[in-house]
Amino acid sequence: MKILGISAFFHDAAAAIVVDGVIVAAAQEERFSRIKQDASLPVQAVRYCLDEAELSMAEIDYVVFYEKPLRKFERILVSQLRAFPRGLRQFGRAMRTWLGSRLWLKSDICKELGCSSQQLLFSEHHLSHAASAYLCSPFQDAAIVTIDGVGESATTSVFHGFAEEGCPKIDLKLELPYPHSIGLLYSSLTAYLGFRVNEGEYKVMGLSSYGQPKYLEEFASLASVGDDGSLEINPRYFSYHYHATKSFTPALEALLGPSRIPGSPLEYPSGDIDMQRYADVAASLQTFTEEYLLVLMGEAKRQTQSNSLCLAGGVALNSVANRRICEEGPFEHVFVQPAAGDAGGALGAALYASCVLHNDPRPRLSSVALGQSFAPASIEKFLDDCGVKYTKYSDDEELADEVAQRMSVGQVGGWFQGRFEWGPRALGNRSILADPRYASTRDRVNRAIKFREKFRPFAPMVLSEDTHLWFDLGRNRDRLLAPFMCSVMPATAAAKEKLSAVVHVDGTARVQVVGRSSNPRTRRLLQAFKKKTGVGVLLNTSMNLKDEPICASPAEAYGAFVRSDMDFLTLENCLIVKDQI
Amino acid sequence: MLADQSLTRSLVRLVAPIVWRSDRKMASKLAGFAATEAGSALDMLKAAELCDDKKLRRLFFRHAMDEARHAKMFRAHSRLLGKESDLQESEYMRSSATRQNLYQELGLVRFLAFVYQAEKRGEAHFDSLRRHFAGHPSLEKLFEEIGKDERFHVAYSKSLLKRLQDSGREKEVKQAKRSIAVQTAWASWRRAGKRIGNVLSWCVLAITYVVVVPVFALVQRITDRGAAHGWQRRRLPEGSVSEMRRQS
């Protein structure tokens, strides 16, 4: 079957195409529109997916939208009535959005994408997430836990994935209803800490390492956790169910102190009482979330009796919590969908229709390089036409040597090759790379290249055979997560001493393990860097500037290169050096 | 076009003393300019990426690099003028560059007409600001320097349009210029209309909220069994195409 999956209209719209159980392409709309977390109908991503699969819309068997819009609308209506008379602004906004356009998305999708209504199917939000994790995993039998802000009406779901007569099945065991959501609690506290919701959660995770979980008692009054892994939010402290722009009430500020003004300085280590309080709140939130997730995993185990776990939904992007789930949770094997957020719903919706409905073979997600690529010849022509000076390397080894040499003397550069990555992380195809040995490099990348907050850590990529030298593998249950940077690992004493740019203040790092079969050119670069420095590790961050999506095309990469302090840029086998252009 | 330019100059003269009244305001405005220029750089780069003609490609590329440099200059001056801490919020909100995909949407001739007219307006705007900041230790020079590039952008887009005109596409070029001018004016008109429409629809919805919704909120309260909490058990519907056709 030829199935196209789409997610849209909330945040991070995406399209994915699955042909006879093979994921041919998957991409977020933001990479084409250049609007960060673009939520609009992913017309350009769909167009790309069709081109990659060499199919027209008429040849597609089904287009699957990742959720049931009418059920979501019903939940919104009811919660608006429950909140009356407090929700005037949110009511106005919701009615304008829904009655104006979203309610009619079926006809809009048909109009914009040119598909017939007979081609269009609708999955369920959490089922799409569950399918995106389970059907890509190597497990036959697994507990599937999906955790995000809210779908149609569920916020957290426990499924059981299993095979019946060779066909994969997904069974819903439990679901937690809105507004009781660990995802929304995390997002509300993200807003309290002065960061943008749906984007600043990474920053809260980074910030949490600078504090101590001193507010756990207060958090216990924000939400209560049942022994059965359920969660109940105390509505006194939150307003996300009726307020259009503010997700917490003055009661939260009375409990935890005044909220942080967005954009106010954050410098650590700090003697400032408020700054330390923010870090302590972040630490308490992170610890509360981790503890809750561990209880939840216990319940998932009880419900399914499975040894394996699949995770998806925005909360599954919390790599620190993932590590604890691997180390302290009841499951032997763990897999996380790398695009765990709503974008992943597009892939899950397509996979569900393909593998569960039509019994196509299940794919194995060994790489997230599912986006657009650019032919080296077209890149050379572009550079020639534009008069950009560059050096072309016909030998990959030579290119790796040159780039490694430059990084070993402190240069920072862009590394662009192959298809762009699926999901929020750059894993060596659209990356900015640097020497991980010096903290000064980290500060420079934060300040002059990414233009982001100083306290935020950078992630390392490491040769798989060297991982144990630098990082504590623990029980190694996160081995399926490590290639996708979905888990953190404690640094060894050697790493703490020698890799100061990539070891966070709490002594951990969000590691990407580069295996022997994955990403050969990046692996070669790591090997060349190791030959020069003795360190098979590089600092890796996504190729984008502050508040922009990751670059997709060579021209965009070049744009980021000239607008920042990067020293060099590789576009496939071409090397461009800043002081030579 | 001349009327358009003189309008820009008069407007800038009129509002500049208010808009640029303090270092903080200046810093915030410059951060906004940086974002706009960075967005233009992305659009010009996209045009360079998509067009086939070598000469055009090189010119678009150079234009993109100029805009990127301007973005950097504006950002640097913004940082100098504003205290970093004060500025973070406005920068945070405004520093991201947005591409409008103009080349794909307009096609070559209309894109060139757009560039020509936008740069002409930009030139007038920056020239007025240069005059406004005469004697300012850094901003006069900044706007002068950027103005030079804008003049080049006006000149090259004008000459490209002329070349197209001379090659027998006179009618098309004239049409494009007209259509872009009309489109720009229409967009401003629509923006104004939309703003007023938004206010009006807020009013209508607010009235509905006060008049209509209470009755239903009451019914909801009477019939409500209370918001569900704790784990819910539900059987997933049988996975079938007919079930998945439903939006509910």
Next chain:
Amino acid sequence: MTTKVPVRSVFTPASWGQRMAERGRTAGELAGLLIRNGRWWLLPMLIIMSLTAVLLGVVHVIEYAAPFVYTVF
């Protein structure tokens, strides 16, 4: 570069009539959902809201024609 759009992916949009018919079916499905869940009493509110939405749509169209039409209201 490689971003030329091949003809195969240029879409053929659905007609206005088809879209309106589809919207009608969606409204019917929503009504069915509310009735099934015992929330049939929400239907009058939705009808009023939809009429309001139509009114707002008309107002928006008029706004495009003349932004200052509000003065006659």
